[in-house]
Amino acid sequence: xxxxxxxxxxxxxxxxxxxxxxxxxxxxxxxxxxxxxxxxxxxxxxxxxxxxxxxxxxxxxxxxxxxxxxxxxxxxxxxxxxxxxxxxxxxxxxxxxxxxxxxxxxxxxxxxxxxxxxxxxxxxxxxxxxxxxxxxxxxxxxxxxxxxxxxxxxxxxxxxxxxxxxxxxxxxxxxxxxxxxxxxxxxxxxxxxxxxxxxxxxxxxxxxxxxxxxxxxxxxxxxxxxxxxxxxxxxxxxxxxxxxxxxxxxxxxxxxxxxxxxxxxxxxxxxxx
Numbered sequence: 133x134x135x136x137x138x139x140x141x142x143x144x145x146x147x148x149x150x151x152x153x154x155x156x157x158x159x160x161x162x163x164x165x166x167x168x169x170x171x172x173x174x175x176x177x178x179x180x181x182x183x184x185x186x187x188x189x190x191x192x193x194x195x196x197x198x199x200x201x202x203x204x205x206x207x208x209x210x211x212x213x214x215x216x217x218x219x220x221x222x223x224x225x226x227x228x229x230x231x232x233x234x235x236x237x238x239x240x241x242x243x244x245x246x247x248x249x250x251x252x253x254x255x256x257x258x259x260x261x262x263x264x265x266x267x268x269x270x271x272x273x274x275x276x277x278x279x280x281x282x283x284x285x286x287x288x289x290x291x292x293x294x295x296x297x298x299x300x301x302x303x304x305x306x307x308x309x310x311x312x313x314x315x316x317x318x319x320x321x322x323x324x325x326x327x328x329x330x331x332x333x334x335x336x337x338x339x340x341x342x343x344x345x346x347x348x349x350x351x352x353x354x355x356x357x358x359x360x361x362x363x364x365x366x367x368x369x370x371x372x373x374x375x376x377x378x379x380x381x382x383x384x385x386x387x388x389x390x391x392x393x394x395x396x397x398x399x400x401x402x403x404x405x
Contacts, residue, residue, distance in 0.1 A: 171243050171403035178209040178396065201232055208248075208397040211366040213257060215390040227256075227370035227382040231392075242404040245362055246322040248397040251275040251315040256381030258369045259394040261321055265358030271330055273321045275394075276369075278380020280314040282307060283321065285332045285340050287347065289354040298349055302342070309337040318397060326404045327357070362401065366394045 176183055181204045203210045213233040221228045247261035255278030263271040270288040286303040308319065324331040332340045344355040369379025376382050383392075 174401045177398040178204050208395050211394045213366045213392040220385045222382050226376045231368040233366040242326045244324045244402040246400040248320050250318050250395045252392050253280045253316050254388050256370050256383035258379050259366045262363040263360040265360045267358040269356035269358040275315050289356045291352050293352050304340050306339040309335040
């Protein structure tokens with residue numbers, strides 16, 4: 133079940149390292165469709181340190197947050213979640229401070245996005261592949277590391293007619309193609325998104341399909357249509373209470389390593405015609 137990942141993700145941006153895919157930086161979710169930058173097929177295995185830069189330039193990814201929360205390694209792009217400085221106190225449900233993690237962005241409209249990810253097995257940590265738009269639309273792959281034998285799918289598409297924010301309605305908990313697998317293994321998570329449906333797959337096996345007609349709440353469709361950024365991240369789900377409960381947190385930093393890492397081996401984007 134999802135407890136307001138949009139809020140949690142936005143709330144946690146202060147605790148994130150943020151990388152921006154420079155090639156699509158000028159696109160805007162609020163621009164008319166004929167003014168939007170076209171989707172461009174893209175792939176990377178993060179095989180070179182030049183794939184990520186701390187300043188704008190020729191690198192496809194630009195870091196706009198502190199160095200030290202990510203690294204390009206022989207295994208791919210490592211995303212690190214760092215233990216907060218000072219003393220971390222817990223009331224059993226939440227931690228008083230959050231660790232600093234990393235995320236990656238690009239921009240497109242409809243397409244097929246595959247994330248190849250290895251995640252840690254630390255309760256309270258969430259690794260996410262999210263398609264997120266400036267208007268609040270999201271399509272999510274969520275790896276709740278305290279539930280290592282499952283992965284989660286979700287959407288979030290607020291509408292002007294909503295009387296209140298709608299949470300926990302469209303989430304799903306999925307198994308792996310091989311039920312003996314876990315988040316700690318290397319898996320391909322795919323979101324195939326167009327105007328007619330979203331299909332989530334793992335390792336080439338479709339696990340969930342969602343159509344616009346299945347997103348109607350109070351007479352209004354809640355189907356993502358906004359120009360989206362591909363976001364990859366690792367974050368601390370230790371607060372607030374609802375997020376910590378969903379994320380199997382809080383993180384027990386007395387037992388967890390001071391740096392918790394996930395590895396993104398590759399990202400592939402195929403554009404819908």
